Amino acid sequence: MDSLTIILFVAAGFILLALLLALYRFIKGPHTTDRVIAFDVMSIAGIALIAMISLFSSRIIYLDVAIVYGLLGFIGVIIIAKYLERSL
Amino acid sequence: MIIKRFLISFLVFLAVWLLLTSSLQASSILVGVVVSLIIALLFGIKAEVFGEIKLSLKAIINLIAYTFVFIWELIKSNIDVALRVLNPSLPINPGIVKVKTRLKSKTGRMVLANSITLTPGTLSIDIKDEFLYVHWIDVKDCDLQCATEEIVKKFEKYLEVIYG
Amino acid sequence: MEALKYIGAIISLFGSIFLFLGALGLIRMPDVYNRIQAGTKASTLGTILTLLGIGLIMPSWGGKLFILIMFVIITNPVSSHVLSRAAHHIGVNMYKNTVTDLLEKDENNTNSKPEKQ
Numbered sequence: 001m002d003s004l005t006i007i008l009f010v011a012a013g014f015i016l017l018a019l020l021l022a023l024y025r026f027i028k029g030p031h032t033t034d035r036v037i038a039f040d041v042m043s044i045a046g047i048a049l050i051a052m053i054s055l056f057s058s059r060i061i062y063l064d065v066a067i068v069y070g071l072l073g074f075i076g077v078i079i080i081a082k083y084l085e086r087s088l
Numbered sequence: 089m090i091i092k093r094f095l096i097s098f099l100v101f102l103a104v105w106l107l108l109t110s111s112l113q114a115s116s117i118l119v120g121v122v123v124s125l126i127i128a129l130l131f132g133i134k135a136e137v138f139g140e141i142k143l144s145l146k147a148i149i150n151l152i153a154y155t156f157v158f159i160w161e162l163i164k165s166n167i168d169v170a171l172r173v174l175n176p177s178l179p180i181n182p183g184i185v186k187v188k189t190r191l192k193s194k195t196g197r198m199v200l201a202n203s204i205t206l207t208p209g210t211l212s213i214d215i216k217d218e219f220l221y222v223h224w225i226d227v228k229d230c231d232l233q234c235a236t237e238e239i240v241k242k243f244e245k246y247l248e249v250i251y252g
Numbered sequence: 253m254e255a256l257k258y259i260g261a262i263i264s265l266f267g268s269i270f271l272f273l274g275a276l277g278l279i280r281m282p283d284v285y286n287r288i289q290a291g292t293k294a295s296t297l298g299t300i301l302t303l304l305g306i307g308l309i310m311p312s313w314g315g316k317l318f319i320l321i322m323f324v325i326i327t328n329p330v331s332s333h334v335l336s337r338a339a340h341h342i343g344v345n346m347y348k349n350t351v352t353d354l355l356e357k358d359e360n361n362t363n364s365k366p367e368k369q
Contacts, residue, residue, distance in 0.1 A: 003258075004257055004258060004261050007258075007261040007262065007264075007265055008261055008264065010265060010268075011261070011264045011265045011267070011268040011302070011305075012268070013268075014265070014268035014269055014271065014272045015268045015271055015272070015302070017272050017275070018268070018271040018272045018274065018275035018298075019275070020275075021272070021275035021276060021278065021279055022275045022278055024279060025275075025278045025279055025287075031284065031339075031344055033284045033335060033338065033339040033344055034284055034287065036335055037278070037284070037287055037288050037291050037332075037335060038278060038291075040291065040292075040295075040328075040331055040332070040335070041274060041275060041278060041291045041295050044271075044295040044296075044298075044299050044324065044328065045271050045275070045295065045298075045299075047299055047320065047324070048267065048268070048271060048298065048299045048302040048303070051302065051303055051306050051317070051320070052264075052302070052306070055306050055309065055310065058310075060313055060316065063313065063316045063317070063320070064316070066320060067316070067319065067320060067323065070320065070323055070324065070327070071323075074327045074330075074331055077331040077334070077335060078330075078331060078334055081331075081334040081335045081337070081338040082334070082338070084338040084339075084341075084342055085337070085338040085341050085342070104319065106315070107315035107316065107318055107319050108315065108316065108319060109315075110312075110314075110315035110316065162293075162296070162297055163297065165293050165297075166270055166293055166294055166297040166298075169273070169274070169277060169289070169290050169293050169294050170270065170273045170294065172277075172290075173273050173276050173277040173280055173281075173290060173294075174273070178280060178281075178282075180281075180282075180286060180347075182283075182285065182286055182346075182347055183352040183353065184352060184353045184356070185352065186358070201329070201333060202326070202329040202330065202333075205292065205293075205329035205332060205333060206292075206293060206296060206329055209289070211285065211288060211289050211292070211332065211333075211336060212333055213285075213333070213336045213337055213340055214337050214340070216358075221358075223285045223289070223336065225286060225289055227352065
C-alpha cells in the first residue's frame with residue numbers, strides 16, 4: 001500500500017463523514033426544506049464518492065452511474081421544491 | 089436568429105457526445121453528427137438559451153476574462169464559508185437585500201443569478217423584472233445603490249458585453 | 253508522471269475536506285437560508301476539486317469528468333435557488349438575528365389581493 005492509495009483513502013473517508021453529517025440533518029431537520037437541502041448535499045457528495053470508487057476499481061463505466069445519479073438528484077430537488085410551492 | 093440557434097446548439101450537442109464517448113472512430117463520430125443534427129433541428133431551434141450569446145471578438149475575450157473572475161470568486165467564497173463554519177462564535181448577520189440589474193436578456197440574468205449564488209456570502213432568492221432579491225450572510229448597512237455596487241457590478245460589466 | 257498523480261491526490265483530499273466542511277455548516281447554521289448557503293457553495297467546489305484530482309490521476313477519463321464538472325456547476329446553483337424561493341414562499345421562519353427582509357416587504361405591498369393560493 002503506497003502513500004498515493006493512503007491519501008485517496010483519507011479523502012474517501014472525509015466524503016463518507018460528510019455523508020454522515022448530512023444524514024444527521026436529513027433525519028433531524030425541523031422542516032421539510034432542511035431535509036431537501038440535506039438530500040441535495042448528499043447526492044452531490046455521492047457523485048464524488050462514486051467517482052472515487054470508479055478510481056479504486058479503475059472502471060470508467062461507473063462514471064456513467066455518477067452522471068445519471070446527479071441528473072436524478074437534481075430533478076428530485078426541483079420537483080420537491082415545485083411541490084412545496086404549490087405550482088406543480 | 090434561427091440559424092444561429094441551430095448552429096450553436098448543434099455544436100454543443102456534438103461536443104457533449106464527443107466528450108462522453110471519448111473515441112475518435114469514424115463510426116461513432118458519424119452517429120454523433122446524425123443524432124445531434126436531428127436534436128438540433130427538433131429542439132435546438134426553439135431554445136432561446138443558444139441564441140442570445142453574441143459572437144464578436146470582444147464578447148469572446150470577455151467570456152474568457154469572466155471565467156477567470158468566476159473561478160477566483162468561487163475559491164474566495166469557499167474559504168469564506170469554511171472560516172465562518174470553523175469559527176466557534178459563528179459570525180453571521182443575515183438578511184435579504186434588493187439589487188438592480190441592467191441586463192436585458194433572460195440567459196444573461198440566469199447566468200448572473202447563478203454567479204451571485206456561488207460568490208462570497210450571497211444567495212439569489214427571487215427575481216422580479218429587473219430587481220434581484222439576494223440573501224446576504226453579512227449585511228452591511230446600506231441601500232439599493234450600494235448593495236448593487238457591492239454584489240452585482242463585478243459580473244455585470246462582463247455579462248453586459250457577452251449577452252447584451 | 254508520478255508527481256502528477258500525487259498532485260491529483262492532494263487536490264482530491266482538499267476537495268473532500270471542503271465537502272466535509274459544507275456538511276458541517278449544514279449542521280451548525282441556524283436557519284434554512286444559511287444552511288443552503290453553506291451547503292451549496294462548499295459542496296460545489298468540493299466536488300469540482302475531487303473530480304479534478306481524479307482527472308489528474310487518470311488523464312484518459314478527462315472527457316466524462318469534464319461533463320460531470322460542467323453539470324455540477326450549472327445545476328447546483330439552480331437547485332439551491334429554487335429551494336430557497338420555495339422556502340421563502342411557504343414562509344419558513346428566519347433566524348432571530350436576521351437584519352432585513354425586503355422581499356417580504358415588497359410582497360406585502362404588491363399582494364393587495366385577498367386570496368393567496
